[in-house]
Amino acid sequence: MKGTTKLLNPGPVTLTDRVRKAFDAEDVCHREQEFADLVKRVMGKLARVYPESDSAYVPVLLTGSGTAAVEAMLGSLTPRDGKTLVVSNGVYGERAAAILEAQGKAFTMLKSASWLDGIDLAGAEAALAAGGYTHVFTVHHETTTGRLNEVGKLGALCKKHGVPMLLDAVSSFAGEDLRFADWNLEACAATANKCLHGVPGVAFALVKKDVFSSRKSAATSVYLDLFKYEKEQRTGFSPFTQATHVMVALDEALSELADMGGVPARVERYRGYSQRVLSGLAKLGVETLIPRADYSSTLTSYRLPEGVTYERLHDDLKRDGFVIYAGQGDFRGSIFRIAVMGDLAPSDIDRLLGCIGQSFDRARRV
16 A cells, blocks of 8 residues: 655645644634634744744735745835846746736846856846846745755845845745845745645735835735735734635644744754655666755755656656656756655655666666
8 A cells, every 4th residue: 555645746745644634623714703813823923933034024824826925925015116136047036027027017037047057146246236126036945946046145135235135935935044134035925835834725925014114015916915915914804715724724734843843843854855865866876957065955856867757757656656746847858856845754755765766677678
């Protein structure tokens, strides 16, 4: 018996029994006080995931995916007469540019030479020195490749030139270190169903509190206006229907995170699992897509060995109880990606490596 399928994609994750059992709670209406109390409790826990953010930032919750949170952040916070520098080296930086374009807001796209490269810090320095930008946007963990971008260095440039940063932390929140003051963060966007180990359906932006008292909303959407949500969520209620059951699961997932030791403990666990996978695949002759030192703690991309197709590897592993992830864009068909979030144990990693080895052997015999 293969048992519970283990999701090794970069979210959603395999739920722990503790979070799964949260769904056994009594159903609640989103307009009742008990749900408002739940929302305020979740907001408090989210603000404390990173102690630095607790006093100066407020979580704004909405029903949607991580992309909804990014779109709400860009739409609500970038001025209609402003200009954003989008520093991109993958799918999700390019998606942010597409969002700004759809919103009719000005931006400059600063692309790296290829998705295999880090973000263009020299280009960012030159652009910011020239002036004219109201915000900088970048992606912290670019899951296109698994690269953890050098946001610290970009944040130092933002601080030097007095330009606030908006950060896509969808795949890094609770799974990597975030520095709010050092990076000049005005806001970051994230979601419940990745490193927080919750369920898809609730996303949020963690926004500097003084933003809401110092200026008006620049939103181009009725539903994705963070100012509207922040105002109503002071009482725990929201302008639109929230994902009630998902919020219950997120509340439990946040308690589980705190009980295990918070972000430092989770990062250590992820790094241990990622290293275990990386070492095991190296013994099978599998190469990484980018240098090992450039990866996040949660996801690594690997080149498919000669004679092995992604479809064959995926299907073999799915029969064995594992779901891996394909490459995107130009990498489709040439790489596979493995994430280590969610309910995993060392024995799962060891079994995965054995199954991958068996799949390779079968492919090479064909």
